[in-house]
Amino acid sequence: AQRVTQPEKLLSVFKGAPVELKCNYSYSGSPELFWYVQYSRQRLQLLLRHISRESIKGFTADLNKGETSFHLKKPFAQEEDSAMYYCALTHGSSNTGKLIFGQGTTLQVKP
Amino acid sequence: GAGVSQSPRYKVTKRGQDVALRCDPISGHVSLYWYRQALGQGPEFLTYFNYEAQQDKSGLPNDRFSAERPEGSISTLTIQRTEQRDSAMYRCASSLKAGGWANEQFFGPGTRLTVL
Numbered sequence: 001a002q003r004v005t006q007p008e009k010l011l012s013v014f015k016g017a018p019v020e021l022k023c024n025y026s027y028s029g030s031p032e033l034f035w036y037v038q039y040s041r042q043r044l045q046l047l048l049r050h051i052s053r054e055s056i057k058g059f060t061a062d063l064n065k066g067e068t069s070f071h072l073k074k075p076f077a078q079e080e081d082s083a084m085y086y087c088a089l090t091h092g093s094s095n096t097g098k099l100i101f102g103q104g105t106t107l108q109v110k111p
Numbered sequence: 112g113a114g115v116s117q118s119p120r121y122k123v124t125k126r127g128q129d130v131a132l133r134c135d136p137i138s139g140h141v142s143l144y145w146y147r148q149a150l151g152q153g154p155e156f157l158t159y160f161n162y163e164a165q166q167d168k169s170g171l172p173n174d175r176f177s178a179e180r181p182e183g184s185i186s187t188l189t190i191q192r193t194e195q196r197d198s199a200m201y202r203c204a205s206s207l208k209a210g211g212w213a214n215e216q217f218f219g220p221g222t223r224l225t226v227l
Binding site: 004006009043044045046086088095096097098099100101102103104 | 114115142144146151152153154155156159161166167170202204206209210214215216217218219220221
């Protein structure tokens with residue numbers, strides 16, 4: 001079955017500390033992986049996608065097919081990074097693009 | 112430009128009533144998605160439209176749920192005979208092109224439905 005698992009409901013770190021939000025997936029084909037973020041009182045929005053291999057707001061994520069993981073990392077957390085983060089996947093050859101989301105992780109960056 | 116809009120933002124209804132949730136996608140966006148998000152969970156796919164064609168409704172939980180997008184723009188998600196378990200945030204998203212993983216989905220603010 002297709003599934004995305006984010007094992008941590010809440011991750012709390014101090015400003016300047018490294019951050020790693022974990023994401024593991026279960027999928028039989030070739031998925032495309034994404035991270036979405038929802039800041040307080042804002043909409044759910046795309047943060048980054050693995051195919052782009054980009055760094056957005058200092059965040060990076062590497063797809064590890066062997067471990068079926070797509071962890072989100074940032075070397076130095078900022079208070080403005082506090083938000084809800086969702087890992088999501090879609091089928092690599094999907095003709096709909098529908099997303100399968102994980103349960104989400106709340107990142108709390110303390111001053 | 113305006114993003115995806117949804118109305119109402121909040122809806123409280125009594126068990127057994129029908130509700131209609133509206134989504135107005137970004138102008139020109141071909142694809143439209145509906146997701147449902149229960150408290151403490153991630154969004155869960157309900158249905159997908161390519162223009163006016165409902166190409167995937169595999170996520171609709173039962174036949175009380177239906178959706179339409181008659182002119183390929185605004186979409187309505189209708190829940191008949193609501194039940195308390197239907198209480199959730201209903202999210203709409205649109206993307207510029209038809210399907211495909213490469214197309215970024217832009218989300219609306221959501222409609223919070225509470226069934227008493």
